[in-house]
Amino acid sequence: MTEQTAQQKGDENTVFIGKKNTMGYVLAVVTQFNNGANEVTIKARGKLISRAVDVVEIVRHRFMPGVKVDDIKIDTEELTSEDGSKSKVSSIEIKLKK
């Protein structure tokens, strides 16, 4: 393990959903399982929450039928923008287990 990946240990086996297309994130999750992970967590915020659910559903129905949803958490995060103003955004964490 390199120093950099050691520092990111808390984010190991985590896939953050962004604005790329859904199948890219599906591939990222499947790759983590194929590389030996027993658990993979998918995280998303705001409007991307729907895409996180799509990713999970495609992974378990189309690619890895043995993978189960272990836990789903929702929360609110506070974001501070460049001008210092604060806004709240919903978030989701979906933990998958092999």
Add this chain to the structure above:
Amino acid sequence: MTEQTAQQKGDENTVFIGKKNTMGYVLAVVTQFNNGANEVTIKARGKLISRAVDVVEIVRHRFMPGVKVDDIKIDTEELTSEDGSKSKVSSIEIKLKK
């Protein structure tokens, strides 16, 4: 209870998220709790899943701090359009408990 509401018994204490604004659904959930419900389930499909999470977060953080998330389920539903073609859409069910 009127005949009509008796027929809809399976959907009692359920709020379906649609395209109206978020606060309308927040109000619907709060109203159900205030009318005596101990559990309210919020359901949404597709891109509206993000809005369902927003509704839940606003209800429990801003209006009803005693309400907890009891269970979250995600699933895939198959829709048949008018021309008979089928498509799949992700769905979420969030159960809140007083």
